[in-house]
Amino acid sequence: MPALIVERSCLDGEIRVPPSKSYTHRALIASTLSEGESVISNPLISDDTLATLEACEIFGASIDKLEKGFAVRGVPYPKAPETVIDCRASASTMRFLLPIAALVKGVSVFTGDRSLRMRPMGVALDALAQLGSKAYSAKGEGYPPVLVLGEGCLSGGTISIRGDLSSQFISHRRWRGGISVSR
Numbered sequence: 001m002p003a004l005i006v007e008r009s010c011l012d013g014e015i016r017v018p019p020s021k022s023y024t025h026r027a028l029i030a031s032t033l034s035e036g037e038s039v040i041s042n043p044l045i046s047d048d049t050l051a052t053l054e055a056c057e058i059f060g061a062s063i064d065k066l067e068k069g070f071a072v073r074g075v076p077y078p079k080a081p082e083t084v085i086d087c088r089a090s091a092s093t094m095r096f097l098l099p100i101a102a103l104v105k106g107v108s109v110f111t112g113d114r115s116l117r118m119r120p121m122g123v124a125l126d127a128l129a130q131l132g133s134k135a136y137s138a139k140g141e142g143y144p145p146v147l148v149l150g151e152g153c154l155s156g157g158t159i160s161i162r163g164d165l166s167s168q169f170i171s172h173r174r175w176r177g178g179i180s181v182s183r
Helices: 021-032 047-058 091-102 122-130
Strands: 039-041 062-066 069-073 105-110 134-138 146-151 180-182
Touching: 021 039, 021 047, 021 069, 021 091, 047 062, 047 091, 091 105, 091 122, 091 134, 091 146, 122 134
Parallel strands: none
Antiparallel strands: 039 069, 039 180, 062 069, 105 146, 134 146
16 A cells, blocks of 8 residues: 655635625724724625615715725714615614614604515614614504604613514624725
């Protein structure tokens, strides 16, 4: 039987992690609320993340498409929307942006396609109420369309929120995945 000789070697190269829809939503929103310009590299481009991008622009961010990402000029104080925010089919867009709407002075109206209008938003509405915000389901059933009557601030504090319906109500603290945001 012939002998097999394995020689020492080194592994070298680059691995690209696929971009994350979840982190792209978060990067767009965090950049929207930041002063100056942020560059989001390697975002996931999808109908859902484009809904978030458009909503961030409605709140006042200026977003330019780059070859492999976005340049976002944020606004530390979002402006009141001049139009209805169409979240399309993206529950993440709506759930992540409802608290942002509470930061503006004015009314924000969120809607989406038929499938989104069957997704529960009551947990988010209850959480906002615990922080002193006025947010309502248009039909009073906890489903979109949703109206947020922003007063320019949230009172802050401790809230109790269910996480068993969707992890989207409780955003992650750690950033992992294939996108990066630089300032």
